[in-house]
Amino acid sequence: MNIQKYENSTIEYKSLKKAVGKSADLKDLAKTCVCLANTQGGYLFIGIEDKDKLPPSEQKIDPEEMNEIIKKLRSLTDSVGLVNPEIKTHENGGEFFIIQIYPSMKTIAITSDGRVFIRIGDECVAIKGEELTRLAHEKGAFQWELVVTKTHISQIEPENIMKFIHEIRSSDRVSDFIKNQIDSDILEFYKLTDDNYLTNLGILWLGDFKQRSKLNYPITVQYIVYDKDEKKIRKVDWNLNQFNPKELLLEIEKEAIELNYSFELPDGMFRKYIRHYAKDVVRELLVNAFVHKSFTISGDIFISLYKDRLEIKNPGGLPLGVTKDNILHQVQRRNPHLIDTFKALKLMESEGSGYDLIYEKLSLDGKSYPRIENDINFVKITIYSNILDNDILQIIDYLAKHYQLNQKEIITLGAVVRSKKISGFDLSKLLQLGDDRLRYWVDTLVDKKILLTEGKTKGLMYMINPKILSSVEHDLKPSLKTMEEPHLKALIKEDLKLHPKSKISEIHQRIDDLDISYLRRVVYKMVVSGEVEKEGEKKNMVYFIGK
Secondary structure, X not given: OOHHHHOOOOEEEEOHHHOOOOOOOHHHHHHHHHHHHOOOOEEEEEOOEOOOOEOOOOOOOOHHHHHHHXXXXXXXXEOOEEOOOOEEEOOOOOEXXXXXXXXXXXXXXXXXXXXXXXXXXXXXXXXXXXXXXXXXXXXXXXXXXXXXXXXXHHXXXXXXXXXXXXXXXXXXXXXXXXXXXXXXXXXHHOOOEEOOEEEHHHHHHHOOHHHHHOOOOOOOEEEEXXXXXXXXXXXXXXXXXXXOHHHHHHHHHHHOHHHHOEEEEEEOOEEEEEEOOOHHHHHHHHHHHHHOOOOOOOOOEEEEEOOOEEEEEEEOOOOOOXXXXXXXXXXXXXXXXXXXXXXXXXXXXXXXXXXXXXXXHHHHOOOOOOEEEEOOOEEEEEEEOOOOOHHHHHHHHHHHHHOOOOHHHHHHHHHHHHHOEEEHHHHHHHOOOOHHHHHHHHHHHHHOOOEEEEOOHHHOEEEEOHHHHHHHHHHOOOOHHHOOHHHHHHHHHHHHHHOOOEOHHHHHHHOXXXXXXXXXXXXXXXXXXXXXXXXXXXXXXEEEOOO
């Protein structure tokens, strides 16, 4: 029996000691069953040591004990569908069994003492009060993608199936075990089919526009551009359902040309281009809008572009358990199988919600962190085009060039640089961390002496090392005497665009601290290569960029 085959986000491994014997804790197993039933269902592996993902080689399962466990779990839960298990034998000789837990489609699963749990990330979390109302509201959304339609696989264009299968088999994120399956098993693994009938998810990926139109609320998008007075000047609709999710994503990126605009900033003697909205950030936000959309709520995804900001709004609030104050770290998936296909096709981050990447890119570009608005019916994410401060951008750019920094360190430095000096309490809040977790984000930066600390305990402050700031200041004013020839050529071109028909002596006056013989030699080379043209004689010779 191959355990690896079943591994996914809806799996729990439990030692046999959890189910039988003196250390048995069937109430905890019941809690796990409730937790899985209230989300997407799943599998409870009994007899597997979680650390090794293996059963002990000498382990044997007593069928009577196994049946008694199922009987007790049913008495300890309500609205939880448990499938009678069979005993399995691992290749190492050890026995175990798997309890399949069906998702509770319309009711809320509870323990016998009235408690409600849901799965958030890899943990079972108790909920009550207002969260119970949200759970009831989310029930349909949780199960939407697995609903089986009346469309048989034979009604699907073979080309659509072949294209999806080819992309899966070409992906380096898909295991060889899956790639080696036959086409029909691959479709079933990704929940696109069930006994050769398409699920809602299958229609979304493989159907034509007529078949997608029969879904209650397929993915429809409006892209709207506003001028400086916030008057609508351009609008593009995608509401004819002719694209699958990947095709739609690529189509939006192609048509939304305004999202490609950039700032031109001075970078020493040259120019640096910073996009208003980093491509990776826009991609992650669009993908999040797709995969966390509630397909049981009517409404389009809106992409609204204003002079200073980009807003992306989609139907359905944040998944239960996720808030604007924990979104950087919390993982909860409304449409987990849609997410699995996006990951397999390399359209999104392989782990998490993608907000860690968003925070990293915004930190590197010296931008504000996203603003998140959320209620039960919608979530709206706003990012801003403007750079907070050129100094912030230059400091972050210097640190990224001169130090090997991981994602956590870049995000942390982005937060510290914005504030110049920040308390541990405020830094924890900004990074959505508990006080006990902050040290995992700052300790290496302190060890590298990139960050310095001041004060202790509640008065602890963090700041960028002043020596680094001095180095940044020096780095912004490089000596032209050692400038490499390609860079000097670029600088000469920029100068002649602004000052056409200039003598070499005039160029030299404008480019200070440069050896004139070096300048003369490079200009002569540019004339020979045709990059620059000249006219006049000897002392009156002038240079310019030709047409």
